[in-house]
Amino acid sequence: MTYILQQSLNALQLGSIYALIALGYTMVYGILTMINFAHGDLFMVGAFFCFIAATYFKFPFVPTLLFSMLGVGLLGVAIERVAYKPLRQAPRVSAIITALGVGIFLESLMLVIYPYPLHVPTLLPIVTWTIGGVTISSLQIIIIVLSVGLMLLLDYIVRRTMVGMAMRAISWDKAIVPLMGVPVNLVISFTFFIGTSLGAAAGTMYSQAFPVIDPYMGILIGWKAFISAVVGGIGNIRGAMIGGFILGAVEIMVAAFLPSTYRDFIAFSLLLVLLFFRPYGILGKPRPQKV
């Protein structure tokens, strides 16, 4: 029993990181119907920004987090302006391939700058408590609380503010909304800023939990977060959160009860089964196809 509780806590920690990254995918998809495959690498850049802030500037945790979120957010906006904006009218696959290209570019650039895996300094004093046999570290609590807080903030922004309304309107109908005086480019930039900075927050927290970082760390985690976004129903923000926690839970539980090398196998098989029964994700709605 305590073992299950312990693993549930680990699942919450991993799931909240997946959910934060999945939010970036799903927000960009919702507004541009484009899969930003560079997002996993922006998560990686977030972890490196955390390393830079913590090692060179000796920032404590909160400024490091803000530095990383702001830096990667601006990077995301710049990438959108330079690489994706010229392709808005182009076929969808060109944008996807461009995103893959941007991702590889970020990986290789980071590899040139930091050829060896780095060790991120610990920024928070780690205290562990044992309650009824379950070991809880302060880091786990901070990761979970911070992630859930960021998600609630995002949910508030999307549902209750003017910018959020503009975002939802653009994803509803791209042709009419500019005629209503909504600054579409500004809203898209804002979406990219929020989405990528959430990814950077995930990167910072991930590098605190698993302190060895390398330029290729974003690939697998990025694809898994993308899968969480699809499981929840891509384009749906609450779906991405649910999907992230589900994937985290499945992975941790598989690793807890079976040899850990089976983790990917079982997680992805479950995904296939789920997609077979709900082809549009948990909260996604099938768009009617017309001729």
Added chain:
Amino acid sequence: MAKRWLLPVLLVAGFLLSFAIPILNLVNPYYQLILMYIGINIILSTSLNLVNGYMGEFSVGHAGFMAVGAYIAALLTTQLIPDNLLGWMFPLTVLVAGAGTALVGLVVAIPSFKTRGDYLAIVTIAFLFIVKSVFENIEAIGGPRGIPGIPKLTTLPWTYIWTVLTVWVIRNFVYSNFGRGVLSIREDEIASDLMSVNTRQVKLLAFVISAFFAGVAGALFAHVLQFISPRVFDIIKSTDILIMVYLGGIGSIAGSILGATIFTVLLEVLRPLQEWRMVLMPLVLVFLMIYRPTGIMGLREFRWFIPGRDLFARQRWQQKKEASNAAAS
């Protein structure tokens, strides 16, 4: 008018050349290796183009099919076939690897009946990870360490023959009745269903043919590299193939050939730049996509790859159009 007798002559010349190069040592072994990689990459990009370009799906799992083919072939040549027969059995091995991979292709083809687009992309990614994970977990085939010591059986003539065969089969498939069905699925699946295209059958065929040749490419690749492990066939390998296809242009066999050749050669040419090579390559790709989003060829085709009947129909159509234009003005 393209001279249509030129193509068979060029093909035979290429075939003879592929024998002459290794025997007479016309170019140094490094260039021979690159030529083989070009051939394998052409097989990969042409077969992926069938699904991604002609059918308009987004498959990311091509490296998974390649892995299946590579493992089947490597197991056959290292474990089953006696050493003195290896040279003779190699074409059969490649064929068996392709057939096995085609069977596995059904796994991806069946979900494609229900899902499309991004969701099918997920199915293919999941397939890739599952294949990798399965190979990592079976100790009998080396687990994560892979299979070392595969005999070097892929030669330039074999690569040449398989490349030409792939291009020939896929070109004939695309211009057949089924190929029309594949194109109609890309344009509009529901409409093509209403026009009595058997979409399930067509999708199944496209996926199986694509998987078959990916398996062939994997088998050839394993016998060039002489060592395979699950890590060789990861998502980066899939991305490479995707880049070749979209660099050359979707829905164009000539584009796939160009894309694979340019990609392979460029990677080798840029080798002196060392680590900056992989920084430069994606930048080239991004700018190509911005200024030419359809790739180099982009739905167009060299005349040589269009069957004579189609070429004739196209010319007649153009003449009619010109005639009607002249009449109108």
